[in-house]
Amino acid sequence: MTPFAPGDRIHLVNKKGRIYRLHLQAGGSYQFSGETIAHDEIIGLEDGTEIALSRGTRFFALRPTLSEYTLHMKRGAQILYPKDLALIPLWADVYPGARVIEAGIGSGALTIPLLNALGEKGHLSSYEIREDFAGRAIKNIEAYFNPSPLNDRLLVRNQNIYEGIVEDEVDRIVLDLPEPHWVVPHAVDKLRSGGIFLCFLPTVPQIEKVVLALQEAGVFESIETFETLLRPWNIDGRSVRPSLRMVAHSGFITTARKVKRIPKLTETE
Numbered sequence: 001m002t003p004f005a006p007g008d009r010i011h012l013v014n015k016k017g018r019i020y021r022l023h024l025q026a027g028g029s030y031q032f033s034g035e036t037i038a039h040d041e042i043i044g045l046e047d048g049t050e051i052a053l054s055r056g057t058r059f060f061a062l063r064p065t066l067s068e069y070t071l072h073m074k075r076g077a078q079i080l081y082p083k084d085l086a087l088i089p090l091w092a093d094v095y096p097g098a099r100v101i102e103a104g105i106g107s108g109a110l111t112i113p114l115l116n117a118l119g120e121k122g123h124l125s126s127y128e129i130r131e132d133f134a135g136r137a138i139k140n141i142e143a144y145f146n147p148s149p150l151n152d153r154l155l156v157r158n159q160n161i162y163e164g165i166v167e168d169e170v171d172r173i174v175l176d177l178p179e180p181h182w183v184v185p186h187a188v189d190k191l192r193s194g195g196i197f198l199c200f201l202p203t204v205p206q207i208e209k210v211v212l213a214l215q216e217a218g219v220f221e222s223i224e225t226f227e228t229l230l231r232p233w234n235i236d237g238r239s240v241r242p243s244l245r246m247v248a249h250s251g252f253i254t255t256a257r258k259v260k261r262i263p264k265l266t267e268t269e
Ligand code: SAH
Pocket: 077, 078, 079, 080, 103, 104, 105, 106, 107, 108, 109, 110, 127, 128, 129, 130, 133, 159, 160, 161, 162, 176, 177, 178
């Protein structure tokens, strides 16, 4: 990893784990409770190095992880949380070189791990009905990747995906929007055989609709729905127990695999 450079957005983390964000600029100065440190003292340091402010308060200077980055980035739409962002690329089986469809792009929180998973040779077309959300998402994505993936491996379409998918023979379709059952007929036409359809939904009636649509389409197998619960623990001396608070619900993930059936041989089969 290269040392900290002007323009980097880094975190200063104190002993209690509190995070203070800092945009490094040559000649800049960071102020904290009457103490200061010159940005130039941080520029050139290695990720993870401890720093001391003018009166001795210490922080660790750290590059944000992807989950920290997504939690702090500016939002248009509600983002998916790290526990779901971690799972979706795996359960959609997004592999290097895959051609993937996403909708909607929202704030771009899922777009980033999808791009990481499909790599330099893959391609993502992301549909978003709201131009303002698409603009916000692009800003978040471009602040994360250098060089920008736009026009190269990311295409953002200001289109309603319920009306259709432009691309043919796509490998994966990943949906985080309210009515994914409207996308099922397009997945029948545009997903390649062996391709995967995945959607994230917060409520049960939405799942019933999409699963019924997948079952009735006749070309999907392995239709599965699950949820994940992430329960943090408190580990502090003799107090070793689950945390008192947790996010009890985010949503359900439904996946399905497109298949190619052979014609029936006899009437009785
Ligand atoms: N996964 C995103 C959040 C998506 S929120 C993230 O983590 O940042 C759902 C998004 O779907 C919203 O931005 C909404 O505008 C968009 N959307 C809803 N219906 C749509 C449709 N029919 N076609 C395209 N985008 C749609």
